[in-house]
Amino acid sequence: MSYFILSQDHRFVNAVKPLGVSEVVKPELLSTDHAQELAATNLHFTVAEAGQIDYVDYIEQPAPFVSDRLKRIVEKFAPDTLFVPGAFTDLTRRHQEVYWLIVPLRIDCLSVKSDFAPDGSLQRLVVDRAHTGGKMLLQVGGVRERILLMHLALAEALLRRDYNGIRLIRADS
Template sequence: MNYFILSQDERITNAVKPVGIAQVIKKELLTIERMEELEELERQFPVLEKGEMVYTDLIEKPIMLISDAVKQLVEKYVPNMPFKAVVLTDMPKLMQTLYWLVIPPRVRCLSTQTEFHLDGTLKKLVIDEQLAAPYSFFQIEGIKEQFIVVNIELAESILRRDFRGIRLQKIQTEGRWNDILSVGK
């Protein structure tokens, strides 16, 4: 099976940027086990004012936020996925936009073929598709990077919709499907 890293399309240079969210929602809180602690935190954040802004369907930094439309799609594939509402506020335009903080499960699916740099960052990512197979939307355990990974069914569903600012990057896999393809050549 094919898997893809879900990320923000960096070609959209005027994408909206939330201000102050990283100071309130710390990265160490972004685990399923600590989701309840997030409920008590601020839910509304201003956006950086800089001319005409594009509200993309995925905001990757400072923390990953997805639009309401993407959330509804993810829920079809993973009905029990925990989400936290976050409202981005553009005060000069008197506009509020609903986004969702999502914390996918961390899955131990690294292949032994994965390679790391000396500082522990990824050099070459390879996932074991048999370990990842039960999941449609997840993070990879055992790496420093905060990637959200989607399987091919969810990736195709994302591509069929008119989402803005989402990029999908294929991940190399090892496992049963690659073995079958190799034998069939």
């Protein structure tokens, strides 16, 4: 049971950048405990103007969003994941894309072998697989950072398809 850290592939320099997300989606809301509050939130954002915009399948910052097509496969593997619909609108081009704020279950699965910096930030993530509950997608609990972990089975399913903007890094265990 290997796990991978899900992150955005920053080689896509023209990746869509939604504006104003930080003002609407506060970090403390990104847990399933706030599902009703998130569901009632209007997630409609304009995107930063650029010569070219790539609508990547995963946006990591300022909040984790997945494309509609990526959501369809993730929800098959991780049905307990909360998805909140949103829209990204390019006013210049009169184009709109549906994205989903993704909020996986937060699980304390850090191994005692994980390393922390003196300021409390995570330096080295080591996953205790016995505490993941076999979840296909989860947020790492007990850390300041927002880290999404993906099970090997889901990672392989993504890699067999033509998704873009996704980077998977094997987590130590």
